[in-house]
Structures are given as structure tokens and as C-alpha cells.
Amino acid sequence: RYWTMQGRRVDRTWRWDCHGLPIEEKVQKKLGLKSNKEIEENGVKKFIDECYNYTRDVSSEWNWYIDKIGRWVDMDRAYRTMDQDYMESVMWVFSELWKKWLIYEGKRVSLYSWKLGTPISNFEVAMDDTYQDVNDPAITVKFALEQSSEYIDTKEWGKFEYTPEGFLRYVLAVIKNEKWEYLMLKNIKHNHKWQCPGGKIDAGETAEQALSREVMEELGVDCTIGSKITEKRTLVDGTMWQGEYYEVVLSGTPTIQETHKHTKLEWVSLTSDESGYILQSETEKSDDQNFIRENFDLWNLATNRPNIDSVSILAWTTTPWTIPANMALAVGEKIDYVLVENAGLWYVVARSRLETVFKGKWEYTIIREFKGAELVGLSYVPPFPEYYHGKKWDKPHKVYASDFATDTDGTGIVHIAPEFGDVDFGLAKKYGIPVTEAMDEAGKYTAEIFDYEGTHYLDLENPEKWANKINTERMKANNTLFKLEGITHRVPFCPRSGTPLVQKAQASWFIDIQSQKDKLIEANEQINWFPEYLKEWRFKKGIESAPDWCISRTRFWWAPMPVWIGEDGEKLVVSSREEIFEANKPYGQLEKREVEWKTVYFFKWGEYDGTEFNLHKPYIDSIKLKSPTTGNTLTRIPEVLDVWMDSGSMPYAQMHYPFENKEAMQASFPADFIAEYVGQIRAWFYVMHVLGVLLNPNNNPKPTP
Helix, strand or coil: CHHHHCCCCCCCEEEECCCCHHHHHHHHHHHCCCCHHHHHHHCHHHHHHHHHHHHHHHHHHHHHHHHHCCCCCEEEEEEECCCHHHHHHHHHHHHHHHHCCCEEEEEEEEEEECCCCEECCHHHHHHCCCEEEEEEEEEEEEEEEECCHHHHHHHHCCCECECCCCCEEEEEEEEECCCCEEEEEEECCCCCEEECCEEECECCCCHHHHHHHHHHHHHCCCEEEEEEEEEEEEEECCEEEEEEEEEEEECCCCCCCCCCCEEEEEEEEEEEECCEEEECCCCCCHHHHHHHHHHHHHHCHHHCCCCCCCEEEEEEECCHHHHHHCCEEEECCCCEEEEEEECCEEEEEEHHHHHHHCCCCCCEEEEEEEEHHHCCCCEEECCCHHHHCCCCCCCCCEEEECCCCCCCCCCCCEEECHHHCHHHHHHHHHHCCCCCCCECCCCEECCCCHHHCCCECCCCCCHHHCHHHHHHHHHHHCCCEEEEEEEEEEEEECCCCCCECEEEEEEEEEECCHHHHHHHHHHHCCCCCCCCHHHHHHHHHHHHHCCCEECEECCCCCCECCEEECCCCCEEECCCHHHHHHHHCCCCCEEEEEECCEEEEEECCCCCCCCECCCCCCCHHHCEEECCCCCCEEEECCCEECHHHHHHCHHHHCCCCCCCCHHHHHHHCCCCCCCCCHHHHHCHHHHHHHHHHHHCCCCCCCCCC
């Protein structure tokens, strides 16, 4: 209005956003349909026709309201996102990005509405902050370590002896002289720490044979092996070991034989006081003292420590319903972890989380401390091994290094369910960890969770039967639940259905945002923001943290994805109705006529014979195309485009660009002034910015909004 009064011409055209979930929800309610499956069973054509009717009925009322409030706007030339010309331009936008290799098909975790059976854009949730405070269970779970001889053999490049439980066996010589001093070697391979002579038992050897061999190899003398003192199991260097300690008498003077392995030999004198065994030698440092004390504590009967028959890694989660789909654990390589004894059982947690984790769980004793790197590669048994453990995959249920594990909350160890977490999925992709398909489109367990197939992860009508409750009770029964608490935290809700969203891995189509962020940020510098702080803060920060844009939806009343595919995976992307017509000629399903100086396409035969060709489902789905390269028959994929593609394409689609008004669009692009409420910074402003910068319709040498 201001610029019109200043003598400028401002095109004041009304716009209708016709597609998407708001319309579909109204129509589903009217028809009494609760799911995608019911829509398909009732007939997609009936559903689409009813969406047309609803949109027309609602839009006809607006003329009266706009006139009454005195809004000065052109309603006669209004454009609607459901118009065929508008949708054709949206198809063109998709095809242009495809030609630039900026669209890809892949599997990724994104927000998912189980109520509506479709992904939800992250910026839809952020737009009006649809997060809510929710009370959920917070559980600490036991993941029992499982030694894998195959893993250790690969790691150590050899074949060794193992206990039936899978502990790697090694022997140690407790050698004492007449002064009651003990012989120790400083081991280069083990971070220059002091150890008793000895080593792993090769396959086929007895403990005595292995010990005689190791003493000769390391000290160069024969020996007499006495009685077995004890055997102890422990977790060291990422491996579960069984150390077997024997009294040994040497037949000569020992000298270092393996200089590549040992740097020093010393007879060490130990005494006992309140602090334990203390190194009396004045030549060594405190870290060596601690390690020697630890070694002798292992076999000295006065310590009375139990064997590590079962060590459990503790992990914390607020989603017990994801535990059946656990496929890995993640740790921080540089984080300090501890092996502790509590009530006769052994656990691994981050050192900084000890007080919190064991609060109310009796006293605990720290056995040893180590970095997370020692845990990497360990195998474990999940709480529900019947689903995926030891099945067709060879990667699951190991400990992996990550950059997202912290020691500021939980236990310092992260439960990984790649199907249900963004960082989880990223870790799975990096290391080749399998991704489950444990949840269907309605939020229920699939046949992969065979004994609870059909159980909803969140049964709002019957909380006693929801997966969180069921899994918690099952873990109590099989003794894998360490602690059950509660937590109040913020959870994203669907802005359309009002139900909680889940993070779910889905096969989808994406616009590559990551490779284009520098351009998007550079183009933002040319925008004058009011208020000014939005430029560097909310908008720029939004770009920096944005994931790739998931643009495919498994719905109905939306613009189509213009992708046809063959049985062998060949893909053809079209940009116009004319391209569809040409590629369909061998099948003769379409014809074109000149109607009022405009080319119009019609169905030629079949179910829709004589009706105007429609880019909506199910009409466009019936069209077959012939591949221009292979001659194969191609059919359209079922997905539709995110409704924000409609919104972001507005500068072009409102003018049916590039099919009409080419010069007018290029002359007016980008817009001089855009106004909307602040929530649209993360939505409409963002998607227009992305498409404008990536398309660059005016071929500007620098990124422009």
C-alpha cells in the first residue's frame, strides 16, 4: 500500500495454499478415514476429488471476507498451488535441481508422524515451536559383554586359547627371589607399564607349555613351574582376559631377550600398609607403582576379589521402546571410564557419572580406570538377543567410537538404535552397522519384533500396553534393567495432528543442503533484515545447522514427484506436461488439443478417457513413459513433494515460469520486499532462499537470494 501511494505499481495478487496435511486432515475426518491404508482402500481418486471440493468450497468464502475488511487485492487473478500450471512449474524446479545433482535418493532419519504416516520437515516443527514437556521413563540398561575369539584373533593376528565363555587366556609367572622381591618387566607394547613375565596361550598349548615358552623367550632361561596361585578375569585394552598365575622358579640369571618389547627388568620389593602394596624402589614413578600394585592385587589372596564372570556396560535412554532395535553402543575414545564392582557384579560407566548412576545402589568399588578407546571393538549381548543378535548380520552389537558420546549425562555410553536416531544412523552409515525395520508407518512393531508385532510404541488409549511399559517389565524379568527413573523433557509434536513425532529412518528423497551452505550463507549477506539481528542469528544459524531437506512425502494431495522408474532402477525425471506427453507417445494414453489458444492435454482412453490430464494422484500415476535411452517401460514412483516445495517455488510458479512470463519473472526476481510473521524465518523464508540460491534463474555469477 505504501509503495502504491508512492506511485509505484505493485502486483497485488491473492494466493491460495491448497495442498498438504491441513486439507487432507479435514477430508479424512469428513470421510471417516484414519490412515493411508484406509484412504487407499476407499479409493485415492475419491479422496483427491473430495480435496478439490473442500478447497473450492472454502476458497469461495474468502471473497466476501476480503471485501468486508477492505483488503485491496486482486482476487480474480489469484493463483492456487493446486492449479496445473503452478504444479508444472514446481515439477520444473525439481528437475532443475536434479540436473545440477542436488537431489538424491537415500535413507536417513527424520521426524516422522505415525498418525499421518509421513515425514515432517524439521522447520515445520521449529516454525511455531511445537515442542511440549513430556514425562517419560529414563532407564539404565545392562549390556553384558561377550568375548569374540574371532575378533581377538583378527586384532592380534594369531590364534589363541579361550575359555568356554570366550575369555582370552594368558599366563603370568610370579617369580620371587630369596629377598622376597618380585621380577617385573617394563613392556613397550603396553604403554611402558610394568608386568609379570608371560603372555597369551597359543592354540593347542597347555598353560604350563605356554609359560615355559614365554619365560625362555622373554628372560632367556629355563624354569620350573610350581603350583597355580589363582586365576582372575578382567577387562583390559578392550578385551576380556583370563589371567592364570603360577609360581615359577628360574634356573639361571634372567636377562631381557626381546628388546623390541621390554625396556627394563627389575626385582621389586613390596610391603603392605593401609593404602595397599607400595613399590619400594626409588627408580620408578607413581604410575608404574599403581600398575604393579594392580597386578599384585589381582593374584594376592588377601584382596579377595571375585572373578569377572559377567561385565555389563551400562547405557541410559529415555526411549525403552527402542531397546529391541539396539544394534550398537557408542563411547568417547578420550573419556575416562571405570570398571567397578557393585553388589558382587561388574559394570563399566564413565567416571564422572559414578555418583549419579550408583545413587541408591549400595556402595561401589573402582577396580580400574581407562580411556574409552579400550572399549572400542568389544562385543556384547543386547537385552533382547532373540531379534537381531547372531542373526544374518555380522556387524551388530559391538562398541564403537563416536564424537557425540559425553560424560555429562546418562552413563557416558550411548545406546544406538540406527532406525530411531539421527546420530545413531550416522554412526551406522559410517561403520556399516545394520539398520532395522522394526516400526511400520503407523508406529507399530513389525514382524522383526515377532512376539510383539502390532504393538504401538505409544498406545495413548491403553498405556499399560505401550512398548515402553512392556519392554521395561521384560527387562526387569530378564535382569537387564539396572535402574528405572523418570524424566520430564521436551519432545517434538506434529504441528498438524498434535501427536508426538518420532525419529525414524526412511527411504526418502533429499535436496543436498550440506554442499551448498557456503552459497546460502553468502547470499544471506545481501538481504536487509528487519530486525537486523535476524540475519546473523536466527536465519544464519538455521542455515548452519540445517540437515539435507527431505522433500518426499508418502501422502496424496500434494504436487507429484516427477520421477519415473524402471524395473532395473533406471530413472527418468521430467520437467513439463509436454515431456510427459512425448515420452508417453508409444503407449498413446494422452492427446493434446488447442483450447482458447492454449495447449491442453487429455486422457485418450482408459479409466479417465476424455478428461483433462491431471498432475495429481492417482491420475498421473496411470501414465507410463518410455525410456529415451533404453526403451524400457517406466512407471511413476508413488511419493509426492513436500508442500514447502510449493511454497518455495512461488516466485516462479505464480507466473508459470519458465513456460510463460519468462522476462517478467526474471525482471522481478528476487522480490523487493517480503513480509511474514517471525515463525516463517525457519520455513517460508528459508525454503525460498534455498530454491532461489540453488536455481539462480538469472544466472548471477555470485550467490544471490
